[in-house]
Structure formats: C-alpha cells, structure tokens
Amino acid sequence: MALTVSHLVGGYSQIPVLKDISFDVAPGELVGLIGLNGAGKSTTINHIIGLLTPMKGTITLNGVTLASDAQAYKQQLAYIPETPVLYEELTLKEHLEMTMLAYGLDQKQAWERAHQLLTIFRLDNKLDWFPANFSKGMKQKVMIVCAFITNAKLYIIDEPFLGLDPLAVHDLLQLISEVKQAGASVLMSTHVLDTAEKFCDRFVLLHAGEIQTQGTFDEIKTNYPDAGDSLNDIYLSLTGVTRNE
Amino acid sequence: MNELYQKRLSRHLRQMLRYLRLVFNDHFVIALMFFVGGLGLAYSSWLKTVTPHETWIVVVVGLILWLCLGIGRVATLLEPADVVFLLPREHDLHGYLVKAWRYSWWLAQAVQVIVVGLTVPVLMLVDQLSGASLIALLVTQLALKDSQLTGYVTRLYRLTGTQRRWIQLSNWGGALIILALSLLLSPWLGLLLAVALAAGQRWWQTRVWPMTVVAWRDDIKLEANRMLGIYRFFNLFTDVPMVQGTVKRRRYLDWVFNWVPKKQQHAFSYLFARGMIRGTEFSGLVARLTVIGAVLLYFIGHGWLAIGLDVIFIYLIGFQLLPFFKRYDNIVFTHIYPIDFKQRLKNFQRLLAIILSVTGIVFLIAFWLSNASLVQVGILLVINVIEIYLLVAWYAKLRLG
Numbered sequence: 001m002a003l004t005v006s007h008l009v010g011g012y013s014q015i016p017v018l019k020d021i022s023f024d025v026a027p028g029e030l031v032g033l034i035g036l037n038g039a040g041k042s043t044t045i046n047h048i049i050g051l052l053t054p055m056k057g058t059i060t061l062n063g064v065t066l067a068s069d070a071q072a073y074k075q076q077l078a079y080i081p082e083t084p085v086l087y088e089e090l091t092l093k094e095h096l097e098m099t100m101l102a103y104g105l106d107q108k109q110a111w112e113r114a115h116q117l118l119t120i121f122r123l124d125n126k127l128d129w130f131p132a133n134f135s136k137g138m139k140q141k142v143m144i145v146c147a148f149i150t151n152a153k154l155y156i157i158d159e160p161f162l163g164l165d166p167l168a169v170h171d172l173l174q175l176i177s178e179v180k181q182a183g184a185s186v187l188m189s190t191h192v193l194d195t196a197e198k199f200c201d202r203f204v205l206l207h208a209g210e211i212q213t214q215g216t217f218d219e220i221k222t223n224y225p226d227a228g229d230s231l232n233d234i235y236l237s238l239t240g241v242t243r244n245e
Numbered sequence: 246m247n248e249l250y251q252k253r254l255s256r257h258l259r260q261m262l263r264y265l266r267l268v269f270n271d272h273f274v275i276a277l278m279f280f281v282g283g284l285g286l287a288y289s290s291w292l293k294t295v296t297p298h299e300t301w302i303v304v305v306v307g308l309i310l311w312l313c314l315g316i317g318r319v320a321t322l323l324e325p326a327d328v329v330f331l332l333p334r335e336h337d338l339h340g341y342l343v344k345a346w347r348y349s350w351w352l353a354q355a356v357q358v359i360v361v362g363l364t365v366p367v368l369m370l371v372d373q374l375s376g377a378s379l380i381a382l383l384v385t386q387l388a389l390k391d392s393q394l395t396g397y398v399t400r401l402y403r404l405t406g407t408q409r410r411w412i413q414l415s416n417w418g419g420a421l422i423i424l425a426l427s428l429l430l431s432p433w434l435g436l437l438l439a440v441a442l443a444a445g446q447r448w449w450q451t452r453v454w455p456m457t458v459v460a461w462r463d464d465i466k467l468e469a470n471r472m473l474g475i476y477r478f479f480n481l482f483t484d485v486p487m488v489q490g491t492v493k494r495r496r497y498l499d500w501v502f503n504w505v506p507k508k509q510q511h512a513f514s515y516l517f518a519r520g521m522i523r524g525t526e527f528s529g530l531v532a533r534l535t536v537i538g539a540v541l542l543y544f545i546g547h548g549w550l551a552i553g554l555d556v557i558f559i560y561l562i563g564f565q566l567l568p569f570f571k572r573y574d575n576i577v578f579t580h581i582y583p584i585d586f587k588q589r590l591k592n593f594q595r596l597l598a599i600i601l602s603v604t605g606i607v608f609l610i611a612f613w614l615s616n617a618s619l620v621q622v623g624i625l626l627v628i629n630v631i632e633i634y635l636l637v638a639w640y641a642k643l644r645l646g
Contacts, residue, residue, distance in 0.1 A: 049581055074583035085576050087516060088492050089523040098516055102582035104509035130492065
C-alpha cells in the first residue's frame, strides 16, 4: 500500500474531529474521499499533508511517516488545494522553478514536463505574469501544473472540479490516469459525484468524522442495496439517514 | 449627523492612539531622540554660518513654507457604506463636513505653527524680521492653511473641472504670491491678502455647496487614500492589518537573483530574495531606514554618538525584518515542500546577513564621508560585524527558531 491511514484520531483543537479513521490507497489507484461539508475530508487531508499532527494513529507513506523521516515523506507528496494559494511575488515561471528547487528536480527534465503541461492548460504564454492576478480557474491550473511536475508517489487533490472549465476537467482526469499508470496513487476529495463515480477506483465515504463505508462502487452498492443506483443516490440517501437521526 | 462625526472621531482617535503607542515604543523613542538631536545640531551649526546677505535663503524659506501648506488634510472619516446609508440625508452632510473641517483645522494649524516656528531663527538672521512682523507672517501662514482646508471641503462637492482648477489655482498660486510679498515686501500686506483669500474661499463655499451634490465616490476614495497614508506611516513601525504591501515586478533588479544558488537547500532563498525585492513593505522599510541612517551619520559627525546611532539603526532594521520570515507561513506549500524548518531558517538568516551587510557598508561609507579617520571607520566596521553576527546567528534564531 502506498498510503496507509490507520486508526487516525485528530482535529484542530483538543476535541477530535476525526474518530478512528482507517483506509489506504494502493499504487496506481484513484480513491475518492466523499462526504458532506464538515464531514472531515479537509481535516483528513490536512493530517496526510502534515499540517496537523495525529492525536492517535499513524499515517504511513511507502513505509515512512512524518515523524520518522519528514523529508522523505514530503518528497513523495504533491498537493493541489481546493482554493489556489500562490506566492504573490513570484511569476508563473518562478512558481514552477520554486517547485523544482524545493523538490530537488532535474531542471531540464522538469521544464520539458512543465512546457507540456502549460500547453495543455493554455498557460504557456503567461510565464512572466504574476499568477496572483489570474482568475480562479487559471490559478487552479497553476496549482495542477506545479503538482504534476513533481513526480510524486501520492497526489492529494482537494475538490478539483469546481472552478475549472470542462476542457480543463477533462485534461486533469487525463493527467490523473497517466500518473496512475506510472504507479502513483491519487487521493481526491470531491462533491462532483457523477465524475467521481466514473473515474474513482474506490471510495471512502466520510460522515461526522467516521468512515460510513468504503470500497469500490459495486461493493458500496451491495452494502446499501436500497440506497439507489448511482453514487449520487447513495450519497443522498446517506444524507437522509443523518437527517432522520 | 453631528453625533455621527463625534462618534466616528472618537473611534478614529482611539485607533490612532493605539497605533501611536505602538509606534512610540522604546526603540523608536531612542532613535527619535538621536534623530531630532542630530537634526537640531546640524541646524544650529548651520545657522552660525548664515550671514544677513544671503537673500537666496529667504526664497528657500518661502518655498518651504509654501510646500508645508500641503501638510494636513481634512479627516472626513467617510466610509464606503456611506454611499448607501447616508445618501438619503445628503443635505445634512454639510454639517458633518463642517465638523470634520473644524477638527482637522486645529491639527493642521498646529503643524503650521511648528513649521513657522522652525523658520523663525533663519528669518530673524537673514531677513531681519521684527517680532510683530513675525506674528504677521505666522497669521498669514495660518490664514493660507485655513483657505486650503476650506477649499478641500468645497472640493468634496461635485464641481465642474473649471471650478476645481480655480480652487487649486487660487489656493496654491495665491499662497505663493502672498508668501513672496510677505517675505520680500511687507508681512502686513501679505497678511491682508491671506485673510482676504481665506474669507473669499469661505464665502464661495457657502455659495457653491447648496447648488450641487456630494461627490460620494471620490470623497470616499480620497478618505481611503488619506487613511492609507496614515496606516503606511504606522506600518513602518508595527504591523497594520489594513496595509498590505503591494508587489512590483522590478524587472531591473532581476540580476540580483543570479547570486542565489539554484539548489534544493536554497529553495527558500529563491523565494525570500524575490519576496524581499518585489514586495514594497519590507524593501521599503530597509531602504528608508538605510537612507535616513546614512544621512544622519553623515551629519552627526564621527564621535560616539555616530557609533551609537549606527548600532541602533542596524538593530532597528534587523529587528523589523524578522517578521518577514513568517510572511509565507499561511501558504500551505511553505510547509509541504520537502525542506525542513531549519533549512528555511538558515536561508532566511543568510538573507538577513546580506541585507544588514549592505546597510552596514552604506553606513560605513557615510561615516567615512563625514571625515572620520580610517581608524574610526575600522572600529565601526568591527562593531558592525559583531552586531550583525549577533543579530543573525543568535537573535534571529532565538526569536524564530
């Protein structure tokens, strides 16, 4: 397993938001992290990328944890945040260069890859611009390009589909399937369920800090035979369950 | 409406007071004492060299008085939401603006009194002005400022372009002519004209404002700019949330970045160097303090005072640069990049050392130009090296580590 989260208890303050969460992501697998607002998706992601420290439980990435070797752990990880965050003083070109430096990438190879990606996302003529002034969708594309030049083993993508134009969504899914084929794992949180249903290999459904269910779409459907035919229906019926509680 | 201004004013004053307390902290008071002392010393020693024949000085004084009329605007304290909420009571706004004018009047006139007071010794020496004419000059200056402030309020209303130009021309052009007459011909004539100008501005305002409307958008922008100026000043000394430094491309400085090694362990140097040079906030701080320090060092001579000043200025710059290290903390990638905290801190210390060294060299040159002997320059060099080392290697680590 590339990423293993086991018995994770954690949150921002003393009160745990996540209560004993365990799941894993295999190499070459795209796992969708699904849940309502406040279910704990972002908290889970923040724990995995190392912004939060687990209260209990462990997060292992190809055998290393943050505590055992932070650098080796972070080296394997690329993150695309939900809201694009950029360094105000760096141009697009410098954002890429900064990423290359930070991950210690070979500049020549990385630039080849970068030019490829920039062309796909139609950013290749904006290298000298400050992306801080871009539109939200374009900023998101910058985040995607920065993440995908890193050769990471695990990509963490937080709600990628909102704000991207349909063409970019298509290209992003294409990129994800490419890195999957190369053996990387992808963990993606999203609310856009029809897209998730089509492209994710497995799902982790979070609810109120606990894992409601996980598995492939077929497995989940067997677990909830009355919930409906699509992920959307299952998701809605799970929401209904909470309303009745 | 009257109450509204009072309420806003007291809130405004409370806020200013809070910032002033932060500005006049211990470090700054010491630096300020050096600053004022240095300037006073330079001024008084310059006065000794002045002889009554140098009439050009009178022209310079006149220009200084004229330019200083620009200090002090009207604190309207208008807020963006006022367009919506005060619009129905637009007619009553005039009372509000009169209040604003009155408050700002006292503040602005205090500054003018100080300005005139500072020029008095020169005028007595060169222009041989007597006591009564000095008072006439003071009142002239106050009347001119009065006229300016009245014009400021008039311009808060929607006027035609010609009207606006007339206000500005009569105030600035009139002030120039009146000051020239006062200083070169007769202070009493100047006084008469200045009072006439101030009265004229007031009379014209009462004629104009009922016929037009408030230029809300422009006024709010004007007030926001005025406040930004104040916040910028406070921001030199403390963090002001309302001021976020802007970013300038500064392409002409790109060559500096060639010196940053392109290696993984210098990744944050890459970021810090660009952030420092392109962000206006910290680079402006360094530039200002370096220039002020160098000028003071040049004027203050080459004794112990100068050495103390040098030490304090380097400390002030170094100390105020420390928050720059945390500038990128709210950007998630700063924590996600596979580079540990110690490395990031090392990169920052390197930047700090470079900046302080450049400042130190500028100070040494200023010190040397003020006729210090090479031995003294050498002593200061050693002091600077020790201070920078302590600041970078010990203090920065203590505060940030």
